[in-house]
Amino acid sequence: MDCNKQAVALMHKYMDGDLTQEEERRLRHHLQACSTCQNHFHELKKTTTLIKNTGPVSAPKNFTSNVMANLPKEKKKKRYTRFLQKHPILTAAAVFFILMFSSVFTTWNQDQQVTVSKQENLEIRDNTVIVPEGVTVNGDLVVRNGDLRIEGQINGDVTIINGDIIEGQADHQLEGIDSSTLQAYSGELTEVNKIHEWVWYQTKNAITSIFSFGSDE
Amino acid sequence: METMIKQKIKEVKKGDQSAFEDIVSFYQNKVYHICFRMIGNAYEAEDLAQEAFIRAYTNIHTFDNRRKFSTWLYRIATNLTIDRIRKKKPDYHLDAQVRGTEGLDMYSQLAADQALPEEEVESLELQTYIHKEILALPPKYRSVIVLRYLDELPLQDIAEILDIPVGTVKTRVHRGREALRKKLRHV
Numbered sequence: 480m481d482c483n484k485q486a487v488a489l490m491h492k493y494m495d496g497d498l499t500q501e502e503e504r505r506l507r508h509h510l511q512a513c514s515t516c517q518n519h520f521h522e523l524k525k526t527t528t529l530i531k532n533t534g535p536v537s538a539p540k541n542f543t544s545n546v547m548a549n550l551p552k553e554k555k556k557k558r559y560t561r562f563l564q565k566h567p568i569l570t571a572a573a574v575f576f577i578l579m580f581s582s583v584f585t586t587w588n589q590d591q592q593v594t595v596s597k598q599e600n601l602e603i604r605d606n607t608v609i610v611p612e613g614v615t616v617n618g619d620l621v622v623r624n625g626d627l628r629i630e631g632q633i634n635g636d637v638t639i640i641n642g643d644i645i646e647g648q649a650d651h652q653l654e655g656i657d658s659s660t661l662q663a664y665s666g667e668l669t670e671v672n673k674i675h676e677w678v679w680y681q682t683k684n685a686i687t688s689i690f691s692f693g694s695d696e
Numbered sequence: 697m698e699t700m701i702k703q704k705i706k707e708v709k710k711g712d713q714s715a716f717e718d719i720v721s722f723y724q725n726k727v728y729h730i731c732f733r734m735i736g737n738a739y740e741a742e743d744l745a746q747e748a749f750i751r752a753y754t755n756i757h758t759f760d761n762r763r764k765f766s767t768w769l770y771r772i773a774t775n776l777t778i779d780r781i782r783k784k785k786p787d788y789h790l791d792a793q794v795r796g797t798e799g800l801d802m803y804s805q806l807a808a809d810q811a812l813p814e815e816e817v818e819s820l821e822l823q824t825y826i827h828k829e830i831l832a833l834p835p836k837y838r839s840v841i842v843l844r845y846l847d848e849l850p851l852q853d854i855a856e857i858l859d860i861p862v863g864t865v866k867t868r869v870h871r872g873r874e875a876l877r878k879k880l881r882h883v
């Protein structure tokens with residue numbers, strides 16, 4: 480047997496656990512007769528023992544927590560889904576939202592008449608709701624499908640759905656003064672003119688009421 | 697254990713990030729070992745191992761659950777490390793010695809800190825020497841040797857990790873072992 484080509488190749492095969500019985504017999508036979516190969520084989524076994532003895536290295540302390548801290552943020556949608564799976568009652572609430580949204584769309588399309596949340600002392604003329612001079616509305620005001628003209632005073636939030644706010648008639652007398660700084664209402668003004676805003680507005684209201692319901696408990 | 701890991705992977709795929717923690721915790725030493733033995737430097741090894749886990753996480757949906765997770769993970773780690781070695785190539789030969797010594801620092805520091813008995817210090821020095829000799833191997837031999845002697849990884853797994861035929865793995869293991877034999881026979 481050729482030492483360098485055949486015998487050494489068999490030694491490596493032996494170390495890989497690939498030797499057939501016949502090959503093993505041949506290798507053993509050769510090793511008994513050849514001291515060079517015996518020595519080579521011994522060195523190879525020693526080498527593998529040494530490599531194995533370098534032992535496993537351990538990851539630094541806090542390795543796992545460092546990895547976790549550096550992971551990309553979990554997708555919100557997925558977290559939300561998992562949350563819903565774990566909370567079936569809220570899933571029911573989600574279904575309710577979907578149903579509610581579909582009715583919202585219908586409402587948006589069908590409801591074209593001017594409506595206003597308070598009627599006392601207010602005038603409605605040509606799709607415009609007017610708070611006449613000298614009249615003070617106490618509380619929030621919601622106007623749908625119409626514009627709002629404030630000549631008097633509103634102590635509360637104003638929400639206009641599918642309409643605009645029209646500055647009071649006194650405006651022309653106040654030329655030179657930025658009319659937007661003049662507030663005839665004490666709260667916030669919300670104008671909702673697009674379907675997605677409308678949906679958002681509805682959702683916000685629904686969520687607000689759910690939260691206040693929750694906090695009542 | 698593989699079953700536990702597969703279950704965790706399913707949870708991660710569903711979007712449960714926290715399930716990934718057990719996976720990292722279970723494989724951290726193995727992955728770090730591969731990176732450290734191949735790159736030779738503790739800081740870079742940590743960086744690479746961390747990057748490997750992050751990539752595994754972001755690509756978890758591409759992992760086929762019927763396959764062995766360790767193979768898939770080690771492949772990511774090995775590829776990242778080989779890429780890093782390639783980028784360092786221009787000064788690779790000059791660097792080998794220096795990078796070997798960084799390992800030495802780590803071991804000798806350990807030895808100094810803990811005031812080990814003499815034979816253990818000797819064994820640490822020996823380990824450093826072997827570590828250095830593995831690092832001195834060309835990367836293609838180094839990778840197979842590191843993987844082969846990490847938990848006696850089967851040749852078939854190494855072939856999958858490195859995406860080369862089993863025959864090539866065997867040839868490289870043989871040559872790597874021969875190269876190390878020449879360096880280590882007088883130890």
Ligand SMILES: [Zn+2]
Nearest residue numbers: 482486513516
């Ligand atoms: Zn011989």
